[in-house]
Amino acid sequence: MPRVNGTGQRIYAWFERRLQLEGPVKEAALHPVPRNTASWWYVFGSAAFTLLFLQIITGILLALIYVPSAAHAWDSLNVLNHQVPLGWYIRALHGWGSNFMVAIVLIHMAQVFLFGAYKFPRELTWILGVFLLLMTLGMAFTGQVLRFDQDAYWGLGIGASIMGRVPFIGGGLVHLLLGGPIIAGATLSRFFTLHVFVIPGLLLLFALTHVWMVLKLGVNEWPMPGRVVRRATYVQEYNKLAHEDGIPFVPGAFWKDLVFSGAVIAAVAVCALIMGPFGPGGQPDPSIIQTVPKPDFFFLWIYAVLSYLPPALETPFILIAPIIGIAILLALPFYAAEGEKSWHRRPVAVLVVSFVAVAWGSFTQLGTVTPWSPHMSAWSADAIPAKFLRGASPLVRQGANVFQDKQCRNCHAVGGRGGQRGPALDDIATRMTPDELRFKVVTGGGNMPAFGKNLSPAEIEALVAFLDTLHPPNQRPAVNPVNEVYTSTHASGGEDVSAAPGAAR
Numbered sequence: 078m079p080r081v082n083g084t085g086q087r088i089y090a091w092f093e094r095r096l097q098l099e100g101p102v103k104e105a106a107l108h109p110v111p112r113n114t115a116s117w118w119y120v121f122g123s124a125a126f127t128l129l130f131l132q133i134i135t136g137i138l139l140a141l142i143y144v145p146s147a148a149h150a151w152d153s154l155n156v157l158n159h160q161v162p163l164g165w166y167i168r169a170l171h172g173w174g175s176n177f178m179v180a181i182v183l184i185h186m187a188q189v190f191l192f193g194a195y196k197f198p199r200e201l202t203w204i205l206g207v208f209l210l211l212m213t214l215g216m217a218f219t220g221q222v223l224r225f226d227q228d229a230y231w232g233l234g235i236g237a238s239i240m241g242r243v244p245f246i247g248g249g250l251v252h253l254l255l256g257g258p259i260i261a262g263a264t265l266s267r268f269f270t271l272h273v274f275v276i277p278g279l280l281l282l283f284a285l286t287h288v289w290m291v292l293k294l295g296v297n298e299w300p301m302p303g304r305v306v307r308r309a310t311y312v313q314e315y316n317k318l319a320h321e322d323g324i325p326f327v328p329g330a331f332w333k334d335l336v337f338s339g340a341v342i343a344a345v346a347v348c349a350l351i352m353g354p355f356g357p358g359g360q361p362d363p364s365i366i367q368t369v370p371k372p373d374f375f376f377l378w379i380y381a382v383l384s385y386l387p388p389a390l391e392t393p394f395i396l397i398a399p400i401i402g403i404a405i406l407l408a409l410p411f412y413a414a415e416g417e418k419s420w421h422r423r424p425v426a427v428l429v430v431s432f433v434a435v436a437w438g439s440f441t442q443l444g445t446v447t448p449w450s451p452h453m454s455a456w457s458a459d460a461i462p463a464k465f466l467r468g469a470s471p472l473v474r475q476g477a478n479v480f481q482d483k484q485c486r487n488c489h490a491v492g493g494r495g496g497q498r499g500p501a502l503d504d505i506a507t508r509m510t511p512d513e514l515r516f517k518v519v520t521g522g523g524n525m526p527a528f529g530k531n532l533s534p535a536e537i538e539a540l541v542a543f544l545d546t547l548h549p550p551n552q553r554p555a556v557n558p559v560n561e562v563y564t565s566t567h568a569s570g571g572e573d574v575s576a577a578p579g580a581a582r
Contacts, residue, residue, distance in 0.1 A: 476543025
């Protein structure tokens, strides 16, 4: 036995001489923390870090089978669910681990805010935490897209439409995100790269930097009423508290982190075992309308808010609200770096957290029961009014069938009946020329998905022919300015007597 110990010691000494990790590890493990920080309120950060490693391990296992291709992604997930031993369980661990990680990070951010842990000198620690929250939400969204079922397809379409509304650069961002103007083969490759390489890499970088700063600046002390943060004296006061009434991080505080992290991993494992993986649902197909697409749980509140907002307020809300929210979070430690930490003397902080929690919970609940504004049964429930088809040519009638069968009525009203998310189309022909209509159908834009790969050229021409008839009887349809000038000139024997081209629009 002594010989074994001696061999082990020699191996350890060989590695230590080259890596020299013993000093930093001991310093990190034994650094003193205030005794009152060894609390169950301080365990959420460690649990989030543990869940990150669970996501990395299960993600690597899934990436061995998953095929990031529009043609094979859905099939590869079904192979994992039904053919690979324990493949369904690995998927379930990964999915439930994502949900738990988002929840733990949100709770941790709320706890840090209420405990004033963003104040001097931990401003950068808080900012890194904000970016970690955004990266965690990014992982959840890109993970849903990789399922590439009906919900994923429509969720991605909504996400692209949101990005497309960014002034000046929206179109370029959509092309960058999707690999083109529509959801196609390159789209999943890009999201796979984001989900597997880019976002996890940033998460690890931010998380390790976050932990490093916690070690160097110390764990935030328990917020006591009357203990005020002042830049000139805080560091000296904290060091005095940590050394006079402190305990080593290991084992004094670490054991609670270990127990809670183990309990969270066990909860993920039980949820995965009992409730199984998330999807995939039906295959992604814009022509299938028997669906009510919804995002994953933590994005349901956005779904509900957008459902209740009038269409005119959607774009301002989408473009302005997130920027304001993130700016407030990033600026918080700079305009509130000093003062009280205790929530007992910060009623505004308590009110803010309570309001956000109640609003988020309420909208999330509404998101589970409130129908999205498109009428997903409009194609069968509401026939196109007969007045739009009187005297119509066979091509126009065929276009009306395409309009009905390809779920255009879900989002667009005609004759006062149909969806409300898109504009009513009763006078669309006065606002868009046939070329513009054709381009819009093929490439989409705004809230509208692209149908270029879901309609044949004949169907597109028929649909455009029908849409070009949708104008009031006393108002002529829009025409291409060049065609209008040519027609007027030709009709007048060479003299241009055309009206202003823009008037028809």
